[in-house]
Amino acid sequence: MKEESPKAIFYALAANFGIAVCKFAAAAYTGSGSMFAEAIHSTADCGNQLLLLFGLKRAQAPANALHPLGSGREIYFYALIVALLLFFVGGAFSVYEGAHRIVHHEPLSNPLVALVILGISVMLEAFSLTGVVRKIKKISGNKSMWLWFRETRESELLVVTGEDLAALLGLATAFVAVLATMLTGNPAFDAAGSIGVGILLMIIAYLVAREVKSMIVGESASPEVRKAIDAHLCGRSEITRIISLITVQWGKHVIVAVQAEMIEYASGREMIDAINIIEDDLQRAFPQVRWVLFEPDIARNKA
Structure with missing residues (x-):
């Protein structure tokens, strides 16, 4: 369309x-x-x-x-x-x-x-x-x-x-x-x-x-696109928990910012390789996603 x-x-x-x-x-x-x-x-x-x-x-x-x-x-x-x-x-x-x-x-x-x-x-x-x-x-x-x-x-x-x-x-x-x-x-x-x-x-x-x-x-991606991106990321075996997911519509393209807990890796290089794979797969699944900002983190409980 x-x-x-x-x-x-x-x-x-x-x-x-x-x-x-x-x-x-x-x-x-x-x-x-x-x-x-x-x-x-x-x-x-x-x-x-x-x-x-x-x-x-x-x-x-x-x-x-x-x-x-x-x-x-x-x-x-x-x-x-x-x-x-x-x-x-x-x-x-x-x-x-x-x-x-x-x-x-x-x-x-x-x-x-x-x-x-x-x-x-x-x-x-x-x-x-x-x-x-x-x-x-x-x-x-x-x-x-x-x-x-x-x-x-x-x-x-x-x-x-x-x-x-x-x-x-x-x-x-x-x-x-x-x-x-x-x-x-x-x-x-x-x-x-x-x-x-x-x-x-x-x-x-x-x-x-x-x-x-x-x-x-500044609006997020449409509700159905954001929901689909969230489901895609939650289904990844490399990710244990999505802490934060932000999408921004940029003309016909979408910016995705992800903060997530990852599974344990033996080295930082292995984690970086896993994140690169996640980003590539996300952009293949959603061609409108032009930029992916991925931050591995640990959820902090608020007092």
Whole structure:
């Protein structure tokens, strides 16, 4: 799945670019505030996906003296920027646009065109989101989407999912708003739809930013990966007891720090050889583990 993240971003970029062009044309033709808000949202999404692709490229930079563990976590920075853009460019602007139209009572013309564009966009976004959800289910098993959202360490996939969900719900809101305006002749529904889209975008942007902020601060590997690493180490005949196990997610890689009691060895060299074997086997079993810091120790009872 990790290799498929850039592919998912490219698909989303192509889809959002086409949708944005259609929305801007429909907004100019109909004067719909909801449609204009949706066009701005799709444009922002295009910029967001370009930022994610740039962040993924930057995260592949090799380690150097300044960044001895590499730049894997740089993708978190760009994911946070994307969440902020989704909040301010997408959400706040949509709220402003809706409030402006309520104050000035701007009418809506040719709402049927807006409904057709929105309907097509809903189907495209639903297709895109279905593909993303299918990929998520493939890697998360029986986890609920909310649990995956809280536990995933793939910031770029998290952002793409949040954008797709926001886009689909925003389109549905705009469709209802334009339809209500067409049936009643009251442009306030369209303006209210723009405000509703904006509030929705800001809520999802906040949730995404909260998760990405946690990654920036420093999260462990996902619970299932940490549990599997712990079980692997506990099953080693060279180890009598795990005193401490710390995992840190570093972009697509994982740092593992182990403090463990070892069996008796005739010499320090034999213990070092045993630790090297443990580290090599751990990295073979878990390819995402890039660094292993192993400390043999004796558990100290606290008074």
